[in-house]
Amino acid sequence: MLDGQGYGKGEGTEADKATEKAKASSGSLKQDVIIIGAGFGGLSCAIRLATAGLRVTVLERQEHVGGKLQQIEQGGYHFDRGPSTITMPDAFRSVFDHAGAVMENYVQLYELEPRTRNIFADGTVVDLSRNRVWMKEQIAAYSPQDASRYDAFMDESAALYAEANRHFLGKLLLNPSDKYNLQMLRSLLRVRPTVKLDKLLRRYFDHPHTLAMFGRYATYVGSSPYLSPSIFAMMGHVEAEVGIYGVKGGTYQLIEGMTRLAQEKGVRIQTGVEVHQIVVRQGKVAGVDTDQGFMQAAQVVANGDVLSVNRLLLAPEHRKRMSDSRIAKYEPSISGFVTLAGVRRHYDQLLHHTVFFPEQYEPEFDDIFRDRKMPADPTIYICYSGYSEAGMAPAGASNLFILVNAPYLSDAWNWEEQQSRYGERVLEQLEARGIGGLKQSDVLIRYTPQHIERDTLAHQGSIYGISSNSVKQTFMRPGNQSQDVQGLWYVGGTTHPGGGTPIVTLSGQLVGEQLASELEK
Structure with a gap:
């Protein structure tokens, strides 16, 4: 610009x-x-x-x-610096x-199954899948009650997605008559806009693991599950049943x-x-x-x-x-702190997409939106595209895109002073979760909200524009x-x-x- x-x-x-x-x-x-x-x-x-x-x-x-x-290539390692989870x-x-045009003549997508591996602080693992039977078996291992309600939640998720498609995603709302009419009012009432995502999830689930796993969908639009509307529960259907895709x-x-x-x-x-x-x-x-x-x-x-x-x-x-x-x-959306690590190791814990959840999920969003500082105990997301496709890293090595949610830029957090220190902290937290050796990476590149603002002029370094x-x-x-x-x-x-x-x-x-x-x- x-x-x-x-x-x-x-x-x-x-x-x-x-x-x-x-x-x-x-x-x-x-x-x-x-x-x-x-x-x-x-x-x-x-x-x-x-x-x-x-x-x-x-x-x-x-x-x-x-x-x-953007695409980063260094020392035989290939990284995508930016969006990595492809849905819809x-x-x-x-x-x-x-x-x-035929899309496959330009770019090729492949479906990921399982979709995403979710690893919780107590060692519990849930691999998100289109297979509802398997999903319920995995959830039942720590909460039979949550597993018994999974089908009902997924049915509501699908209904929310259908409603969003019909009335919000597929049309422009340029005129007052587009926004303020009986059909739109009925649609808004059906998606219950004043109900928060976390509150909707609690109608179906009780266990912190399940609440965090599906509450995370609010971050897909740069927001908090404790503040954003329940419409984003539709992402349960989008990911598990429409699918998550890799790109060749x-x-x-x-x-x-x-x-x-x-x-x-x-x-x-x-x-x-x-x-x-x-x-x-x-x-x-x-x-x-x-x-x-x-x-x-x-x-x-x-x-x-x-x-x-x-x-x-x-x-x-x-x-x-x-x-x-x-x-x-x-209010700007969440930003992100990214580490690109090219390391000569393989990690059996990782799929193409892996999420490491903290012991408690809610404090992360208090840190980000209330205090505007980096989370003390963050959720850590890793995209390892080399899991699905050879050639993204040298033989025997891994290309890891590591993302931690970050607050939008403000005086409350100084990246000039904190970038290196917090970056080391993220690597240490991963090492404690079994992802070791990152400090000895061949490639180690950090990218902060300041860089996002500098390169793309995103308002206050936000990733998704304004929050929801x-x-x-x-x-x-x-x-x-x-x-x-x-x-x-x-x-x-x-x-x-x-x-x-x-x-x-x-x-x-x-x-x-x-x-x-x-x-x-």
């Missing part, structure tokens, strides 16, 4: 306007649509627009496409289907496949380009001012954090409904169409329909379809 030199730059002086006019009249290429950001939302939107016959240019500030998902494969398949060659291959398709459709993708400002004239988008000159366009799609886009790319007079004071009222810790921030997110500037659209985790890789991909598809239909009129 932009660099530090362009932060907060307004439309400003007559000299600025004269410069813009000169650039525009000196042969700047007019584009039907400019997309800022080449993450999942931006690329999926670009493909849909280009398939409809529109000229599209995507501008990405990083040197490589992918947004928060149809969200990605629809990108290719609508473009008349690593998750980044999804980005590469979408990039290739976009280019085949005529999309122009420029990386290493900083957008300093979205230029607005008489309330309408006129184009973007970049470090490579002015680019004219009557339609701009911002694939980035809505709050950052408004704060950094729009002059205050052009964002009256998204003022600094209003931005400050939004309230009814309002879950169901009434900032809209996909700017209320202040005509011709400005938003895709990504902060806007509708929400955070998470497949949902952001759907966001791009929905905006692309809507914008294409409007421009064809």
